[in-house]
Amino acid sequence: MTPAARLSAAIGILDRILGGTPAEQALTNWGRASRFAGSGDRAAVRDLVFDALRCRRSFARAGGAETGRGLVLGGLRMAGQEVGDLFTGEGHAPAPPAGSELKPQAPAELEALDCPDWLAPALRDSLGADFAPVMEALRHRAPVFLRVNLARTDRAAAAAELAAEGIVTQPHPLAETALEVTENPRRLQASAAYREGRVELQDAASQAIVAALPLAPGDRVLDYCAGGGGKSLAMAARAPIDLSAHDADPRRMRDLPERAARAGVKVRRLAPGDPARRGPFDLVLADVPCSGSGSWRRAPEGKWSLTPERLAELRAIQSTILDEVAPLVRPGGHLAYATCSLLASENAGQTEAFLERTSGWTRVHQLRLTPLDGGDGFFLDLLQRNG
Template sequence: MTPAARLSAAIEILDNWLAGAAPEQVLTRWGRANRYAGSKDRAAIRDIVYDAVRCRRSFATLGGGETGRGLVLGGLRAAGADPDGLFTGDRFAPSPLTEEERTVLDLRNAPPAVRLDLPDWVLPLMQDSLGADCEAVAHSLRHRAPVFLRVNTAKVSRAGAQAALADEGIGTTEHTLSDTALEVTSGARRVHISRVYQDGLVELQDAASQAVVDLLDVTPGMRVLDYCAGGGGKALALAAQGAAVTAHDIDAGRMRDLPERARRAGVDIDISAPGQSGDGFDLVFADAPCSGSGSWRRAPQGKWSLTRDGLDALCLMQATILDEIADHVRPGGRIAYATCSLFDEENMSQIKAFVARRPEWTLTASRRFTPLDGGDGFFVAILETSPGTR
């Protein structure tokens, strides 16, 4: 496909997204319907589409309208490219620019939420939660996230994993957020098919997510319940540190790949409901459902689909989860609450409200990560109760 044909495909896909379809689903359907498109074409189109989703408001301003065509045109202008050489109307190319489209608006005069590619109602939340870092964090969410790997130290050292990846043409550098983290610098699209990945020496996992697990201070033999396990990335990391992990999720289907991932990683994970294998865990960890605002550069659709009512519902769910996990801990044990959110009301405000409801629990540590630290946005709080209170 020519570069212009890729733009036309992206325009079609973005129009479907703006009509209400999920971008990943539209991309998949387009690929199946256009088998002639090679892997490089599909990758290039995906990049154009997701850049536009991340930068929806600023690209629409630069392109003169919130349409697939406007977003693609705005993306070209944001990158400093000349659209006339691509919008030619030739075979498979977008039609030439209209006189109206040749009028370029100055983004510097746009409202802050437009320049930062945020919904209007979200910007105050970001400002209240992040203070002076708000604008820098919002700008980071407009760009593609790095690809990170977690080294499975149950099988290999970080240096050993780097060497093995390099042999397969995948370049990496160590990341400071975690001793198990590698940032992929080249060959990212080869990770899934690499022998290093298939043999369980590495897993795809954000560096800040790995740092959250490090802060849990797990020791070999510790009984840990991962209460909101999802796909199981953190459960695998906990098991690699020697914990006896039980994984649970309210949607058991989300864990369907976990047994195979655990087998590949060479660890044992018990998948059962809390209580089936006995309560009284040393640590109960909950990476709670949340807005996902810390990971919007990876999943930018969430930035536009989140509503105020939806956030309120999530906050109610988070409070319920905190109360539930406290009942599965042994006397003197700990709970850890985490989100991939940047919003205070999902993070420290939840912890303060929980401690007010349950004064037997004491906050012992907390940390917030933002994309300025290099990984996704995460929050984690660790609480403990004295042996005599439960």
């Protein structure tokens, strides 16, 4: 595909996304219908689409419309590229700009930061002086991070093995297990280190959350909102623990047995209502459903689909989960409350409310991370049940 044809493909995909089709589904449908597109074409089109979604407001303003054409056109202009060389209308190229597209406007403050108007006050309150730098960071692609499986290797050995396959990495300070991929990330899944469970894709901030958890050999641990099980695998690699993973939707954990086997660790899956989830546990990790505002670089659709009503619903779910898991912790044990949110109302606001309505608990550690630290935005409050 020519560069102009890739733009046309991205425009069509973005129009479907703006019409309500999830991004991954729109990309998959295009890929199936476009057998002529090689792997390089697919990667380039995907990058165009996700860059536009991260910067939807600013690109739309610079492109003259919140359409697929407007977003792609605005993206080129924001990058300082000459649009006339690509929007020619020749062959598979997009038609030349017309109408409002000929009169681009400079984005205003919140548009330039690609921040939803309604969320700006809460984000300013939560982030303080970091508001603008964090929102700017969320406009750009996230780094690719690997978690080194310490049950199978160490960071230096993993880096050397990856380098031998042309995958260049560097240690990241957020966690002793974290490697940032700086060259050839698309070779990862074919690498021996990945296929044989010595490294796993996981954000560095997520790894830092696991590193902050108190884990001792033999501890009985419950990952209550396990999702795909990334933190379960990271905990199992840290210490020989009796680990159970639970999720309200067990289908999210369907790949966990295969991933655990590849990593050489044991994780027990628990369905909702399984008597084994009753405890008591030495540690319960509740990485609760949240706005995902800390990971908008990776999932930019969430920035635009979040509503005040959905945020209120999520806060109610978070509060309910805290009340559900607290009785599962043994006296002297720990409850770890985590989110990938930047909003104080989902973070310390929730644990402070929990401590006010529930006696017998003490906060022993708190960790707040934003994209300025290198990884995603994450929050951890570690609470201890009085013995």
